Amino acid sequence: MKVHFSNQGNLRNFKSFVESLDLSYPEKLEISTHDKWVTVHPANLVVAAALAIQAGKENTAIIGEVPETGRYLDRMGLYELVKNASPFVYHKKEEAGRFVPIKIIKTSEDQSRFITDMIPLLHLSEKNTIVVKYIIGELVRNVLEHSFTENGAIVAAQYYKKTNRVSIGICDNGIGIWKSLNTYWHPKNDIDALKLALTPGITGTTRKEGGTAENAGAGLFFIKSIAKITRSYFVIYSGSAEYTLLKHDKRIKSSPRLYADPNRDPHSETNIVPSFQGTLVAVDISLDETHELNELLVSIGEVYDKAIRERKRAKYRKPRFI
């Protein structure tokens, strides 16, 4: 397998990153970088980490000339997953940034500890901390519950001062979305599965409205909606499909409208990228646009209700006119 970190590693370009992946020969992984400048989004980082874990440390290497900006890979913990030592030497005090390096979360106790201990490293306001806790709490739980991986959820996050945003990447090398939904929903292909997973009330555990005692099928819809309202990017990649929620144009003053159907959101999608067995979910949260969580929930709740009502009505028996 081959992963290349370019000088344009942001969510807008995530599709290009995915298209550049070579996922053949899963027993070996080579990570290369742009030779002058590396920009790595937590999403790219956790995908590389998931593949490194799959290949094993002894079979994973960062190859070629890594530029000075590549020290970010060290700071984020990627060198701990590869066989070659980091070429970067720096004082630990330089680490005082607003980031969460690659962490592997395998149990719900790990998850609670991560949320309590690691998210404060981003030094966000109370309002923004709640939103980030919410997003990570839901996404990590999805991995623990639905991915059936022994390797856990791989998480990284970064605060970017210049753009005042928090970027989060969560990845696993589990069964993927298609397989997770297939028992009850039989999606046609990977992109169909991704869009089903983003639809309110669709869970891989039942077809029953309201879900099971433990699952409602709301998590990903809520996260995508938070991204949309805050005019941020949201990406999901699983199998050979990738869906990117595009950023709502800042020139449009009115609040972005939420839709239950992910097809109605401005997005890009593909069903022909290199097939990744697990799942990646990533989000950028623009803190300039973040409302109180309560305001977000009110808007999201209204759309959720409407979606459930409409699906319920679609099941009503129709009169027989002759």
Place this chain on the structure above:
Amino acid sequence: MKKIINMRKVAGDFAENKDIAKKLRIEKIMPALSEGNEVILDFDGVTGATQSFIHALISDPIRELKDVTFNNLVYKNANDDIREIISIVYRYMQESLDGNSER
């Protein structure tokens, strides 16, 4: 009889661990409601909760015990975020109760 559950104590500052929600539901909430007790979930000191946590906590009592839950499960000191999430779960569970019974 009233049963008060201190959510901060069992779920922490941010309620996201569904295993805890499930345990609480099975071991405390459902039995107490089934016996006709009033159950008070006290969210004092809890800054937030995920929808998944709240769903795992209360969807089954709503589905299985319906009016018993509506009448006897009450929420104390829930902040606006938590109130909103609880309200969302109440709404979609009631919608789905109707929907599933019509089939």
